[in-house]
Amino acid sequence: MSQFSTAPLLKTKTVTIRDIVCNGECRHKSDEECAHRTGLVYPYRGEANQVLFFNAGQGYRISHPIEGGDACIDLAIDEAMLEELAPKDQVQPGPAFAFRRQRRRIDPRAQALVALLRHGLSRNVAETLEAEILALTLVRRSLGERTSHAAGASAGRQKLVDRAKLVLSSDLARRWTLAEIASEVGVSPVYLTQVFQQVEATPLYRYQLRLRLARALDLLGQYEDLTALGLDLGFSSHSHFSASFKQAFGQSPGEFQRAAQLRRR
Numbered sequence: 001m002s003q004f005s006t007a008p009l010l011k012t013k014t015v016t017i018r019d020i021v022c023n024g025e026c027r028h029k030s031d032e033e034c035a036h037r038t039g040l041v042y043p044y045r046g047e048a049n050q051v052l053f054f055n056a057g058q059g060y061r062i063s064h065p066i067e068g069g070d071a072c073i074d075l076a077i078d079e080a081m082l083e084e085l086a087p088k089d090q091v092q093p094g095p096a097f098a099f100r101r102q103r104r105r106i107d108p109r110a111q112a113l114v115a116l117l118r119h120g121l122s123r124n125v126a127e128t129l130e131a132e133i134l135a136l137t138l139v140r141r142s143l144g145e146r147t148s149h150a151a152g153a154s155a156g157r158q159k160l161v162d163r164a165k166l167v168l169s170s171d172l173a174r175r176w177t178l179a180e181i182a183s184e185v186g187v188s189p190v191y192l193t194q195v196f197q198q199v200e201a202t203p204l205y206r207y208q209l210r211l212r213l214a215r216a217l218d219l220l221g222q223y224e225d226l227t228a229l230g231l232d233l234g235f236s237s238h239s240h241f242s243a244s245f246k247q248a249f250g251q252s253p254g255e256f257q258r259a260a261q262l263r264r265r
Contacts, residue, residue, distance in 0.1 A: 003069075009121035012128060014078055015135045019118060021045075021071040034059055038097060039076040040139060042106075042114045046070030047165060048214035049207075051106050051142045053099040055092075071218075073114055075135060085139050105200070106142050108210065108248035112256070113138040115217035119260045123221075153199040160185060161199045164192060168208050172215055173234040176208070213248050216241070221262040226253045 003023050010017040035054040042051055052072075054060060077085075079097050092098040117134050120126030126134070153161070163185040168176065181204070182189040196204045212233045223229040230241025230253075246252045251259065 007122070009073075009118070010128065010131050010135075012132060014081065014132050016076040017117065017121065017131070017135060018074040019071070019122065020074055022069040033061070037076055038079060038082065038099075039074060040142065041072050041074050042138075042142075043070060043072040044111075044114055044118065044214065044218050045072075046169065047211075048111060048114075048218075049105055049210050050103050051110075052103045053101065055098040056096070058098070073118055075139070077135070077139060081136070082139075085136070086143055090143060104142065108213065109250065110138060110141045111210075111214055111217060112249040112251075113141065115220075115256075116260055119221060119262055123261065125261045157195050157199055160187065160192075161196055164196060164204065165207070168204075168211055172212050173232060175234060178204070209244060210248070213245060216245060216253065217249075217256075220253060220257055220260070226257075229253070 005021045005023075007019040007021075008017075009019055035056055035058050037054075038056045039054050040051050041054060042048075047070075083091070083097055086099070090100055092100050113134055117126070117131060117138065120134075121131055164181055167181050167184045178189045178193065182192045185192065187195075193204060196207070200207060202210075212235070215233055216229060219229060226241070227238040230238050233241070235241035235244065242252050242254075245256070249256060256262075
């Protein structure tokens with residue numbers, strides 16, 4: 001049985017969207033593969049606050065270090081439209097269109113757009129036109145300077161931050177202390193907080209919160225009891241979960257459920 005499952009969600013002349021889930025059986029890096037087309041990948045399980053860029057003809061390796069696997073939305077847009085959407089400073093010079101960076105961080109509203117697209121298309125409640133416009137809006141927001149942040153750091157600092165991310169992702173419900181995380185990655189708490197802020201442009205605690213909220217977006221269609229969902233993700237109460245969710249995504253969990261038509265009838 002393949003460790004990957006791929007579900008086509010939408011295919012038009014404008015955009016192709018696939019839902020790709022890895023079951024987590026393979027934890028090491030894959031052999032090098034080559035991208036056949038330029039596309040954007042939005043993880044919604046795992047490190048879900050980023051967009052990854054795959055340029056046509058470019059080699060890449062994939063790893064799935066978190067137990068339980070990960071999942072993403074793969075989004076391919078007509079290249080002429082990508083040229084129109086992408087700011088010039090994010091595109092490599094040359095005859096072929098290609099993004100300069102491999103990834104950018106996205107804001108919570110972009111994460112909410114990913115969830116709306118996935119839930120709406122997988123449940124057949126989103127019209128084709130609506131999904132196409134949401135997809136273009138998502139790409140535009142992902143590439144906007146005010147709503148994204150280019151990842152950049154020395155290799156050593158990036159490796160340290162990545163280890164801290166793996167620690168947090170390994171148990172979303174656990175109420176980690178700073179000393180525990182620092183001990184896991186082998187540095188002092190002060191150094192960890194400084195480096196994480198410099199590399200991610202966000203504090204460590206806020207990154208953990210965004211991990212939990214991203215997982216909430218993923219699981220909203222599976223829970224009738226939203227209090228249980230919040231507690232399962234490590235929030236201290238339903239009010240804490242609801243307030244954090246609304247501050248990030250502009251709607252309460254219940255409002256998002258209704259807007260995305262996730263409530264069972």
